Amino acid sequence: xxVVSQHPSRVICKSGTSVKIECRSLDFQATxxxxxxxxxxxxxxxxxxxxxxxxxxxxxxxxxxKFLINHASLTLSTLTVTSAHPEDSSFYICSxxxxxxxRNNEQFFGPGTRLTVx
Amino acid sequence: xxxxxxxxxxxxxxxxxTVTLSCTYDTSESDYYLFWYKQPPSRQMILVIxxxxxxQQNATENRFSVNFQKAAxxxxxxxxxxxxxxxxxxxxxxxxxxxxxxxYFGTGTSLTVIP
Numbered sequence: 001x002x003v004v005s006q007h008p009s010r011v012i013c014k015s016g017t018s019v020k021i022e023c024r025s026l027d028f029q030a031t032x033x034x035x036x037x038x039x040x041x042x043x044x045x046x047x048x049x050x051x052x053x054x055x056x057x058x059x060x061x062x063x064x065x066k067f068l069i070n071h072a073s074l075t076l077s078t079l080t081v082t083s084a085h086p087e088d089s090s091f092y093i094c095s096x097x098x099x100x101x102x103r104n105n106e107q108f109f110g111p112g113t114r115l116t117v118x
Numbered sequence: 119x120x121x122x123x124x125x126x127x128x129x130x131x132x133x134x135x136t137v138t139l140s141c142t143y144d145t146s147e148s149d150y151y152l153f154w155y156k157q158p159p160s161r162q163m164i165l166v167i168x169x170x171x172x173x174q175q176n177a178t179e180n181r182f183s184v185n186f187q188k189a190a191x192x193x194x195x196x197x198x199x200x201x202x203x204x205x206x207x208x209x210x211x212x213x214x215x216x217x218x219x220x221x222y223f224g225t226g227t228s229l230t231v232i233p
Contacts, residue, residue: 032219038161043209043223091161097219106153107221109163 002028004096006110013084014118021079021113023094029074030096034107035067038091050077074098084117091115120145120212124224131200132232138185139195139227141210151213152186152193153221158206166208169193197229205231 003026013019023033032051036044048064050056050071058064066088068080077096081088091114095107121144131137143152154166169177169186176184181198197204210224 034220041207041226041228043225044163046220049220093161093163095163095221106165106168107219109155112161 002096002098002108004030004094004108004110006094006113008113009111010114010116012116012118015085016083018080018082019084019115021081021092021094021115023077023079023096023110025075025096025098025108028096028098028108030077030098031074032097033071033077034095034097035069035077035079036093036095038093038112040091044093047079081115084115086117089115089117120147120214120222122210122212122222122224124208124210124227126227127225128228128230130230130232131197133200133202135200136196136198137200137229139197139208139210139229141193141195141224143191143193143210143212143222145191145212145214147214147216149215151215152184153211153213154182154184154193154195155209155211155223156204156206157209157226158203163209167195200231202231202233205229 005024007022035047047062048056048058050069056069071077093112094110097107123142150171152169156164156166167179167182183196185194207226209226212222
């Protein structure tokens with residue numbers, strides 16, 4: 001099956017610093033990647049959609065200058081939380097969808113990244 | 119945006135029994151896809167079952183089956199012979215062919231399996 005990895009799995013940082021989270025599709029080319037945020041015992045909230053080589057499309061209410069998304073290749077997307085604050089602490093999940101071996105109507109999820117901002 | 123509703127925040131089932139999780143959605147589209155995802159304590163999202171709206175036959179995957187009622191916009195998940203490993207959060211998701219593969223998730227149902 002299709003595998004999506006995320007790195008790091010958990011990160012703790014100081015307030016004001018920036019944190020980068022990587023999302024990789026390991027065995028397929030991801031034409032589209034999605035970034036979600038999930039609060040405890042809550043659903044997944046879509047933050048942004050990124051297509052390879054294009055600027056990300058952000059959902060309403062998500063600050064694009066704070067959550068920088070780059071999808072520079074067909075296997076890698078990154079989410080950078082800039083000037084992180086304690087309220088940015090959350091679980092961040094990426095997912096990917098692609099062509100080729102996959103039907104382009106399914107998303108494959110990474111294992112998530114737990115961000116804690118002190 | 120499409121709305122997906124899961125009206126049962128929590129459900130419990132005895133081991134080996136059957137449980138049904140409900141999901142309704144609101145859409146004006148005729149062609150779409152529906153999914154059930156499982157999120158165990160590890161937080162990894164796992165696809166349980168999928169249904170294409172153009173297919174009348176309900177999808178089944180081993181102990182998991184759906185009751186897809188297109189006119190009623192209902193998509194319930196039945197878990198038969200429940201096992202301890204089925205304990206997890208279950209999310210219903212809607213995917214439109216018109217929004218670049220974007221998923222709309224329900225609020226989730228927390229399933230407890232009682233030994």
